[in-house]
Amino acid sequence: MKLSKELNTALITGGTRGVGLEIAKMFKQRNFNVIITGRDSEYVNSIATKLNNDYPSRSTVKGYKLDFTNLHESSDLLNSLESRDLKPSYLINNAGVLFLNDIHNVTDKQMDTMLKVNTYGPMLLTRLCIGHIWENREGGILFNSPPYKIDDKTTHLMPYMQSKMAQTTFMKSLANSIPYENHNIVVSSFWTNYPLLTDAIIKRKIGNEEDCMHPYILAHTIKELLFNTDKRIQYNGKEIIDDDFLSSKNIDFSIYKMSQNVPKLDQLFMKHLLK
Numbered sequence: 389m390k391l392s393k394e395l396n397t398a399l400i401t402g403g404t405r406g407v408g409l410e411i412a413k414m415f416k417q418r419n420f421n422v423i424i425t426g427r428d429s430e431y432v433n434s435i436a437t438k439l440n441n442d443y444p445s446r447s448t449v450k451g452y453k454l455d456f457t458n459l460h461e462s463s464d465l466l467n468s469l470e471s472r473d474l475k476p477s478y479l480i481n482n483a484g485v486l487f488l489n490d491i492h493n494v495t496d497k498q499m500d501t502m503l504k505v506n507t508y509g510p511m512l513l514t515r516l517c518i519g520h521i522w523e524n525r526e527g528g529i530l531f532n533s534p535p536y537k538i539d540d541k542t543t544h545l546m547p548y549m550q551s552k553m554a555q556t557t558f559m560k561s562l563a564n565s566i567p568y569e570n571h572n573i574v575v576s577s578f579w580t581n582y583p584l585l586t587d588a589i590i591k592r593k594i595g596n597e598e599d600c601m602h603p604y605i606l607a608h609t610i611k612e613l614l615f616n617t618d619k620r621i622q623y624n625g626k627e628i629i630d631d632d633f634l635s636s637k638n639i640d641f642s643i644y645k646m647s648q649n650v651p652k653l654d655q656l657f658m659k660h661l662l663k
Contacts (some may be wrong), residue, residue: 396590485501608641
């Protein structure tokens with residue numbers, strides 16, 4: 389299936405599962421061309437095929453291999469898209485990697501991987517995409533990264549949190565660098581206050597299904613920010629937290645609870661780390 393040049397395109401990294409997959413579904417349902425990336429080319433293509441079958445429309449989902457530990461793959465991806473005259477209007481920097489080690493126990497390889505995937509990769513990909521978005525004065529660049537704060541609850545995850553917070557500070561600088569007064573570009577970060585039903589929580593046995601929210605809570609947050617918010621540029625440089633943002637719009641986010649007793653994310657992590 390070919391991507392239509394007449395439709396806007398959204399590029400979502402880490403779009404094969406969890407939060408990224410839910411965001412891809414949201415854009416597909418809004419008739420966007422969707423580019424999803426993953427580290428396994430066969431798997432990412434199978435997910436793209438499934439999304440096209442599940443959500444038939446004029447728009448198309450295409451899968452591309454992108455592994456941020458090989459930094460050249462970002463430019464390879466954008467070159468491939470440009471050769472088809474496809475330039476993303478929305479970039480969702482969602483891919484990430486987590487190692488649950490503190491600064492004393494994290495290995496050099498783990499540090500290198502987290503910095504490449506959580507910091508360098510999103511920055512490089514953003515640099516490659518901003519020209520088209522700036523030129524059109526329309527679109528968005530979002531980062532799956534936490535609010536910029538340091539507290540005792542995050543020091544146990546210092547290497548991971550610092551690699552992710554670098555995205556947040558980059559986002560704030562990027563938002564301040566938009567070279568126009570009149571535009572409809574939004575540059576923000578998004579984050580959750582809750583454990584999400586994803587591999588990061590379940591496969592690492594940090595929590596069980598009943599401890600989680602459905603990951604569509606973040607896709608819903610992004611949908612409201614991008615498409616259902618007047619003067620969305622007021623959120624440029626802002627850190628969007630799912631429950632706070634949805635509550636501000638009088639949206640009942642409790643529908644995403646997998647049980648009635650979902651803890652906050654920091655509570656679950658502390659419980660796991662203190663085992």
